[in-house]
Amino acid sequence: MTSNRNGKSGPKLTLWEKLYFPEIIHGMSITIRAFFRPKFTRQYPEERWVPPPVFRGRPVLVLEDETRVERCVACGLCARVCPSLAIDVQAAETELDKERYPERFEINMLRCIFCGFCEEVCPEEAIVMSQDFEMTFSNPKEAIFGKDRLLTPASSLKDRLEFLKQYR
């Protein structure tokens, strides 16, 4: 009698369940409770999410606050370890103590997979993952970030640098 389309009989229902209405009212009590629950929606452009320090956002180059010089010594390890070949470093010599600096440092953000290997391999803690996750480009060229957009003062990366000190 109670058979579905495959001819198999479904689970036996009690009379109470067969009445439908008690179960419907039970279901409705669930939805009305959901109605008054607090909502999860974040009103995005106005209400932004600040990622915790563990978050791996866009990789950036650390700029020392006092000297206004990047930490990077252009060793090329990050470019070497990058699994998606997103990083391109061109080294040059400098009068400063570190002797080498990146003349050109480019990260192609269309290739970057945010794995954080560059940050992990860097001996100088010169490239770190920032909290920035909002990136939009209108053409592929725009997605190649040069030094102008990569250099970020260390003071604004304090959270991540602290985190690295603690857990690395």
Next chain:
Amino acid sequence: MIAIEALIKIVVLVVIILTIVAYLVLLERKISAYMQDRIGPNRVGPKGLFQPLADVLKLVLKEMIVPAKANKFIHALAPVISITVAVGALAVIPFANYIVIGGQKISLLIANVNIGVLYILALSSLGVYGITLSGWASNNKYSLLGGLRSSAQMISYELSLGLSLVGVLMIDGTLQLDKITMAQSGGLWNIIYQPIGFLVFVTAAFAETNRLPFDLPEAEPELVGGYHTEYSGMRWGLFFLSEYTNMIVSSALMVTLYFGGWSLPFVNYSALGANLAALVQFVTFFAKLGILIFVFMWVRWTLPRFRYDQLMNVGWKIMLPLAILNLLGTGAVMLALK
């Protein structure tokens, strides 16, 4: 004079109802959002209150695409049938008793037909044509299946709908909706006398308005969009409008038949002036209507869709016998009390 009066009432009512319908869409989206832990539309205007305007503007500006092999005339006619029938049914619903303007009694009822209930049932049966014809005229198998399903569904549920009403009609002894309201305004509401009839009526009303859990004509997962798959722009909008108008009609019918219409228990309307009383009645009616419409939406966002064979089973094997038994029971009790 009567013609002008009726015309004014028609214009006012249609404007009110269409505004309400536009906002019901917003309400439905808000309710569904709240039941799913979301917030819902809140960008257009304060708290999203201008969303309906944006929706309507979008619908009006959108291109109406007609499939190449569709029957152009019927394709255009079908949504018109749907909306005409839906709005037409509102003509006999008493929203309040009467108002007095310049010493003249003006009844707040567009057409005082002495077979009001029958008129609504007849019109809602015509509504099947809109859906079936749109399904057929689209020249699309999904639309056709949706149209066929809807005609089968509406015919099956029309029977239990009609039979469940008979109990109320027997108690009040009239088919006029304003007299049914009057009969309830003194004593108890009909839902107390007719609880089973009410349940059957509600279930059948859900099926008649093609809303979940009985929205098989649309059934998005299996039939794409059912009968309105091939409709776009304002023609689709008309189907949308008629769905919500049908919901208002069903709820208004329920209010009038089972919940005492515009009347409230223990309120002496003669103590208020005629116009003030009418205002109170009007507000009462729409408050009751609002609660019922909320229930409609609440059910929609709670229950999953019935399978087609289950729908037919429920309709013919449960609802129809239940309606007949309710009828016999009512008759027996009335005979015993005589």
